[in-house]
Amino acid sequence: MDNILHEFKDAWRRPNNALPQIIIINVVVFLVLAVLNVFGKIFGISFISDFVYDQFSIPPLFADFILRPWTLLTYAFAHSLSSIFHILFNMLILYWFGKLIVEYIGNQKLINLYVLGAISGGLLYLFVYNFVPYYAENSNFHGMVGASAAVYAITVAAATLVPNYTFYLMFFGPVRIKYIAGFYIVISFLGSVGGNAGGNIAHLGGAFMGFVYIKQLQSGTDWGAWIGSVMRFFKSFFVHQPKMKVSSQKRAKTTTVKSQPSSSMANNMADQAEIDKILDKISQSGYESLSKEEKQKLFNASKN
Structure with a gap:
């Protein structure tokens, strides 16, 4: 058990390790909500676990949403407690496609896509349930959770960036990721009038953001640059800045001979730094x- 905790701590603390860190956040949030749910039902205090769960669930109506606006982002870090497969499939797809994003455009771009995908998916979900009559008539449900919109943004972004990259799928063999992303989009579109209509609408919003983000990035514009700035701002409160000490002591007038590194050693040090x-x-x-x-x-x- 100690080894597992050590591995999690190491993955969390390691710099430039965005993909495992996002997965860890999702898993920890799921476990905390699940444990609260179990104890809430056992001891008859479900109202506490329900209240906490609400802080991660984005409601369909603006009247409810304006009371919990943070759910536009927090919903993307929580999952359904009724089935382990919800978080399992999301994390697997995030891992497969997230590795490509990190490999080709880096850790910060992965974070940007996750956040922008969640926001765009949530906004489209709110729009249709408040302005499209069909969905407004079917808005009598509690709310939505899930990382799917963010994951779809990363999936489509990877397919837009390297469309011919090939995954080897069981029973299917080699499949280019542009076809995998296309399949996901079609399935979500067909499900946009089904039992999970809100979730599928959010998928489409995230997928659209993934495509646009990469196209804008290729033209020289990073729509997620502000996310890195916000992260650095908050990190600055937790990073210790060493104080500079000024000494007024007089140096002794002793003559010392300092050994100077050879030119070859200096060059090697400079090369290694580069x-x-x-x-x-x-x-x-x-x-x-x-x-x-x-x-x-x-x-x-x-x-x-």
């Missing part, structure tokens, strides 16, 4: 973000 910067850039933005010179330097270093 390689480290290149590796950090790959981790953050993907290999394709490197310039030709940086790729050549990395290739030369690999031969040493």
